[in-house]
Amino acid sequence: MPAVSKGDGMRGLAVFISDIRNCKSKEAEIKRINKELANIRSKFKGDKALDGYSKKKYVCKLLFIFLLGHDIDFGHMEAVNLLSSNKYTEKQIGYLFISVLVNSNSELIRLINNAIKNDLSSRNPTFMCLALHCIANVGSREMAEAFASEIPRILVAGDTMDSVKQSAALCLLRLYKTSPDLVLMGEWTSRVVHLLNDQHMGVVTAAISLITCLSQKNPDEFKTCVSLAVSRLSRIVSSASTDLQDYTYYFVPAPWLSCKLLRLLQCYPPPEDGAVKGRLVECLETILNKAQEPPKSKKVQHSNAKNAILFEAISLIIHYDSEPNLLVRACNQLGQFLQHRETNLRYLALESMCTLASSEFSHEAVKTHIETVINALKTERDVSVRQRAADLLYAMCDRSNAKQIVAEMLSYLETADYSIREEMVLKVAILAEKYAVDYSWYVDTILNLIRIAGDYVSEEVWYRVIQIVINRDDVQGYAAKTVFEALQAPACHENMVKVGGYILGEFGNLIAGDPRSSPLVQFNLLHSKFHLCSVPTRALLLSAYIKFINLFPETKATIQEVLRCDSQIRNSDVELQQRAVEYLKLSSIASTDVLATVLEEMPPFPERESSILAKLKKKKGPGAVSVTELEDSKREGGELNGGGDRGPDTAAMAASNASTPSPSADLLGIRSAAPVGAAPASAGSLLVDVFSEAGPIAPSAAVNDDGFLRFVCKNNGVLFENQLLQIGIKSEYRQNLGRMYLFYGNKTSVQFASFTTTVSCPGELQSHILSMHLCTKPVEPLVEGGAQIQQVLNIECLTDFSDAPLLNIKFRYGGALQNLTLKLPVTINKFFQPTEMTSSDFFQRWKQLSQPQQEAQKIFKANHSMDTEVLKAKLLGLGTALLDNVDPNPENYVCAGVIQTKGQQVGCLLRLEPNAQAQMYRLTLRCSKDSVSRRLCELLAEQF
C-alpha cells in the first residue's frame, strides 16, 4: 500500500480501499461497501461529536464509494461542516466532496456559499484558492449570483497573491461561460487586459484564457490586448531557451503560453498599427525559422512542444490570409511534415494543409504535394490519417488535377473503410461533375462509382447523372453504350439497373443500330435484372418498357406479353399493378402518334445547383467541404415551376415539374412514372378517357416548404405562387385555438377543374399526439380563370407538436393534373400568450428551468438584417412578450410567454444575444417542456 507508506494518509481509508481491492467478487464488494456505509451512518448519527479527522476520513470514504459508482444519499452536511474547519486537509476533502457531488439542495447551497464567502475573505491564499476552485468546478447559477461581482475584485486587487490571481481568472471564466449575464464588464476589464504584462508567467497563462473568451464576445472592448499579446509573444519567441527557467519545457520557452497568445490573436484581424504588425510578422518568421533549426533535444517532448507553437502560428497565418510569403512558407513546412516519421505530424500536416488549400495564395503550393498525399491515402495505417488525406485531395482538386484525384479516390473506395464510403462517394461525384471537361469522363466516373460502391450511392448521385445526361445531347449515345456494357456484368448493383433503365428508356435508340445492342437485346438485358430488384426499381423499369414500345415498335409484342402476365398485371403491389395495367392499355389503344407524344423524350431539366453538395455539407458539417466553395455556389430557390422558360402549354413540364419544388427532388418524376403523367394538352381528351376521372398518375408531389419558415413570425401573406396559382393565408390565434383563411387565386384565364384540397397531419402529428383538430370546409371543384376562392381551417392545439400539417392541392389545368403539397405554417409558437415580468421574476424562472434538457441553445450566423427594429418586430411576431430592462446587456433580447395547448400550459423563456461584430447570434430557450425548447430553437434559428 504505497499511500500509507508515505505516512500522511488516513489509515482507515487506506485499509478500506485495500479491502475493496481484495474483494473477489462484485457481491463481496457490495457487501463490504454496505458494511462501511452502515458504519459511517452510525458514526454520523451517534451522539458523540466526531472530531475533524474522523469526519474528514468518513467523508473521504463516502466519496470513494461514490466514485466506485454507488449512490450516496447522506454525508453532505458533514462535508459542508468540513468547509468551515481551519485545517487545510479537512477543508480540502470538504470542498472535493462538494465539487464532485454537486447537490442542488438549496439549504446546503446557502451554507456552502457562506463557507466559500468566508474563505474568499480570509486573506489566506490557500483557502482562497480552494474556494475559487470549488466555484470553478461547480460553476452553478447560484454561485455566479453570489460571487460574480466579488471575483473580479480579487483578480485585479494589488495585494492578491499570484496563485490566487491564476485561480480567480479561470474561476471568472467559468462563471462567464455559464452565466454571462451575471459577469458585468466594468473598471476591472481594462486591468485584466494588462495581466498580459504580468511578470508571473503562470498568471499570464491563466489570465489569457479569460481574455480570449471575453475578446470573442466583446472584441472592441478588449482590442488593446492585441499589441500587448504581440509584445509578450515577441519576448518569448526571441528569448534564449533558458531565459524563462521554470517555463521552459524541454528547451522550448513557454510553449503553452505561446500557443494561447497566438490563439488570442486569432480573435482579431491583422493589427493595423504598422509597428505592431511588423513585430508580429517577425515573430511568425522566427517560429518558421526555428522549425528548420536542428533540434535541441531528440526527445519527442521537445519536438511536440516546438511544433505545437508552429501549428498555432500557421493557424494564425491562415486566419490572416494576407501574407503570401508566410502562407507559402507554412505550406512548405507542412510539406516536410507530410513525410515525417511521426504519424501525429503527418496527420496534423494533412489537416492544416486542407485549410491552406482554400487560400488563393497557397492553393498552388499545396498542389505540388499531390503525390505525397495520394501515397498517404494508399499507405497510411491509421484510418483517420487516410481520411485527412482524402479531405486534402478533395480540397486541392481543381481542373488541372481532377482526373488524377478522382481516379485515386475511386481506387481507394474499393478498400475504404465502410464508415467513410458514403462521404467519399459524394466527394467523387461532386468533383467529377464540377471539373468534368468531357462528359463521357463524368459518366464513366459515376458508373464506376456505382459499380464499386453502389450501396453508398445515394439518390442524389444517380438522379444527378441522369439530369446531366438528359441535358447534354453530346453524351447521350456514350451514356447508353456505357450503361449497356455495365449491365452485362452478371451481378450489378440495383442503382446501376435504375440508371440503365432510365437511360436506355430514353436513349436506347442511339445504340440500337449495333446488332449486339439491338432493341430486343436491350430489353432482355434489362428484364433479366427485373426480378432481383425492389419495387421502386421495378416501377422504373416498367416505365422504361413503355418507352421502349414507343422507341422500338418491334418490341411491342414482347413487352405487352410481359406486361400482361399475372405477375405484373395482378401484382400485389398496387403501384406495379397500376403501371402494368395502364401501360398495357396505353400501348394497345393509343395511336403511334399519340404514343410518340406521350412518351416523348424527357425535356431538359432546368440547370440547377447540384444537390449533392448540399447533401455532403449536411452530412459532414462545415470543415470537410471547404466552406468558401459552398458559399460561392449560388443557391437557387426551388421555385415550383422550375421550367420558367417553357410556357405552361408544354404540359409535360407543368406536370412533372409541379412535383419538383426542390433541386434534390428533380427526378422524383422517374419513380412515379413521369413519362406518362406528362400528358400534353393536345392528347388531353384521350388521356382522360384512358385514365378516367381521377387521373391516377399524378406525380407524387414532394412537399414544398419554402413558404413555411417565412410565417413563423407572421400570420398573413402569400404562402405560395407559381405561374398558375397563388395561395394567400390570413390567420388568427387565441389561446389554443386558431383559424386560418386560405385564398386560392387562379392566375390564368382558364378554368381549373376538379379542384380539391386536403389537409393532413403527417405521421406522428396525427396518430401519435393528435395535436391539432383541423376542420376544413370543402372548396368548390371549379375555379374560374382569374377567380379566387376561399377556405377556412379551424385549428385546435391539443398538445405540443413539431411537425406541420400538409395541404395537398389537386386540380386540372388544360388536360394535365396538377398536384402540389405545401407545409402549412402552423407552428407551436402560434399558441403563445405573451407574459410580462420583471427582471427578478425572469431570472428566478430562468433558474427554475435549469435542467439541461429544458434548455436548447444554438449559435448561428445572421442571415438577415441585425437591425434592432427588425429584430424586435420579429420577436413580437413570435407571440411572446419582449421584456425591456431585464438583461443587463442592453444589446440582448429576452422574451417570455406561455404556450397554450388543450392539455397543458408550457412556460417559455427566450434569450437572444446578437454579436454584431461577428454577425452571429446565440439563442437560448428554456421551456418547461423539453420538446418545446428544441422545436422553438429549430424554428427560430432560421428567422434571424
Place this chain on the structure above:
Amino acid sequence: CIRFILIQNRAGKTRLAKWYMQFDDDEKQKLIEEVHAVVTVRDAKHTNFVEFRNFKIIYRRYAGLYFCICVDVTDNNLAYLEGIHNFVEVLNEYFHNVCELDLVFNFYKVYTVVDEMFLAGEIRETSQTKVLKQLLMLQSLE
C-alpha cells in the same frame, strides 16, 4: 477548451474522471465506456488523436494507463498532448515514481494536482517547479 480528463487502465477501470462540462451520471458512464472503446483499440503507429462525437480525444498511454483529454476539435493537439505529459511528470515527481496504485490510494490528492494545473477547462499552470512547490507546501499543512 477541455471538456473532461480521464485516466483509465487497460481494463477500463477509471482512475480519475474530471468533468468540465455538465453531464448527468448516466451520460458520464457512457462517455467513459466510449472513450475506453475507441482508445484501447489503437496501437503505437496510430496518432494520439481520435475524433470523438463533436470533440476529439488527445491521449497518451503510460504503461497500463491511458491519459485522455477531451477537447474541442479546433484545439491545438500537440499542446494538449504535451499538457498530458507535463501532468504525468508532475505526478511522477510528486509520488516518487508514480504507479497506478498511487492514484487509487491517493485519489483525493490527484484532484488537487489536477486543479493546480488545469482549471475551468483551461491550462492554469505549466511550470513543474511551481506546481510541485505548491503541492509540497500543501502537503506540509495539517
